[in-house]
Amino acid sequence: MADTSQKRNAPWPLRLAIVFLSLLLTLFFIWLLSFLLNDIGDMPGPDYNAIQKHHVPQEKLDESSDLATQLDGVEKRIKRQQEIQGTLQQSMRNAETALTKIADLQRLSIEGGGKPSEVDRQAMENARSRFYTAQDEYESANETITTLNDERHQLKQSIASIDAELRQFKNKSQAEYNDARRSHDLKIASLKLAFVVPLLLLAAWLVKKKRGSIYQPFNWAALVATFWMVWLVMWDHFPRDFFKYVAILAAIGILGAFLTWAIRSSARPRKATLLKRHREAYQNHRCPACDFPILRGAFQQAVWTKRGPKLHGEAPSQTESSRYTCPSCGEALFDQCGDCGEVTQTLLPYCSACGRES
Structure with missing residues (x-):
């Protein structure tokens, strides 16, 4: 009696459908594993603000903030005095123009044998008074700007000194944060590998143990998906210099496994x-x-x-x-x-x- 358990070759459309569905199943396995690994990666990491508060004195931060506020106020006052100077310059130009026109009128009147009227003399005096007043106010604004510039210079020096101190504190904070971040990333990578590597080993065991089973496409889909996710985890979390050695060793291992399989198949075929x-x-x-x-x-x-x-x-x-x-x-x-x-x-x-x- 013939052995009906012997595997028969399926029609090529059915084999093509099995290959397509196996690839689709592999993608869904990768999708599912990526969701699970992303949930592991969402674990909270070190808090930079908390580390900074531990290293940076609060009074230094308050002093730096106060100096920055004072500097901003001085900058605004300097800008306001410069605006006033612009207005005074325009007033001086107008008074100078009026003086020139009145002087021309008086000169023409004298050349005609007359003398300047009281109105012209009063207008000349008013224009001269406006010009001198604007000039005095312009000089006063200059003195104010000079004083404010000195104050701004002193504030900038104080801010630079405070910033130098804060920079030292922040460098310590950044160094501690970087160490904590590396430790956290290593912990996340270890948890991800602890989750996905056993699945990879289980899938590899099923592929080897259930060789010849009609449900082998499920095992191969799981093996490819878990291997891909292990590769991605190592790529995301391990240094590139270290990763190249891991990649070479993995390639050597895979090629060695295929070579061993080929030699065994040739020497002791199934x-x-x-x-x-x-x-x-x-x-x-x-x-x-x-x-x-x-x-x-x-x-x-x-x-x-x-x-x-x-x-x-x-x-x-x-x-x-x-x-x-x-x-x-x-x-x-x-x-x-x-x-x-x-x-x-x-x-x-x-x-x-x-x-x-x-």
């Missing part, structure tokens, strides 16, 4: 692989053990070339023997079936006549 080789050898009329031509029946007098046997004339009429052994390696290739007595291939699992399992 039952399905061995059966496939035997089938192909019998179909090509070659010994499955040493590839020597099977000189039996119609092929006993054939000429063997690279393209296969070439028959010359008619096949021999003598009856084939019940047993045939390869003359090159001594492997028994044909023998009588124990049930029906018909001649069948000894290296294939079933009798070609009755179907009995050998």
